[in-house]
Amino acid sequence: MPGGWSDMADGRDEGTATRTSILVVDDHTTFAELLTGALSHEPDLHSVGVADDVESSVRLCAALRPDVVVMDYHLSGGDGMTASARILAEAPATRIVMLTGDPSQHLMETAAGTGICAFLPKDGSLATLLQPIRSARLGTMIVHPSLLTAAHTCRRADRTGNAPALTQREMEVLRLMAQGHSVGQNAKLLSITPNTCRGYVKAILAKLGAHSQLEAVATASRLGLLGDGR
Incomplete structure (x- = not known):
């Protein structure tokens, strides 16, 4: 109708x-x-x-x-x-x-x-x-990996600016965020406490200048932090 x-x-x-x-x-x-x-x-x-x-x-x-x-x-x-x-x-x-x-x-x-x-x-x-x-x-927050890869590919030639330095653990949390896992799931996968995981999320948001996990993942993709093969 x-x-x-x-x-x-x-x-x-x-x-x-x-x-x-x-x-x-x-x-x-x-x-x-x-x-x-x-x-x-x-x-x-x-x-x-x-x-x-x-x-x-x-x-x-x-x-x-x-x-x-x-x-x-x-x-x-x-x-x-x-x-x-x-x-x-x-x-x-x-x-x-x-x-x-x-x-x-x-x-x-x-x-x-x-x-x-x-x-x-x-x-x-x-x-x-x-x-x-x-x-x-x-x-x-969830962004399907196929969409991140497609957007990353479309913008690879246009990327400007330098990516912020993330620690190895922050990168692990970021990749799990991109896969749509919750903080609790990420904590279990990384064998850390939820509070510790939230601390990493806050650090990632601050370094990427993002206000949400979705914005952080989108920014990380634009900067090439996630790559094409997550």
Whole structure:
């Protein structure tokens, strides 16, 4: 239906209150229907509606109050970045997962500044999408490695400035951040405490001049710190 549709009046009912509610924003009807159908088979996730352009996404997000918005970058009436900025201005706690097939360094850096929590390839598998949706509600930042590699390749010839010096441990934490792991997961993988891991994250953000993990990963990719073979 043009302009978006929803399958619930207010995005909440007694049976779904503890499940992660998701608004799908995509102007490709087949993709949107396949994704919402897949979500209906997940016991901890459920779709509250679908929007197909910028205006309907903003309107439905305000009405349905989803936990997570799965947002395609290419939309009618603008783009997913514009829609995300408007949604987050009204509801900053909303977690937005951006889908794109043609990433750029500028796009990822803009996303980091906007507050988008995940960047994923639209042509990825269902599993590639479902886990970040689950992690998004917990505040985990995720950028799929394939998008980082693509953006890094596009900008390799343009890189300017010198990369800051990171310690070996900071580089290990940075690479795990780029893979989308949480601080707790990183701490376990590195056999350190979560508090110690948070200290490394703070140091990385300071050295890269970043305000979030997503921005740090995007900046590190631009500077060539992550390379092509993580």
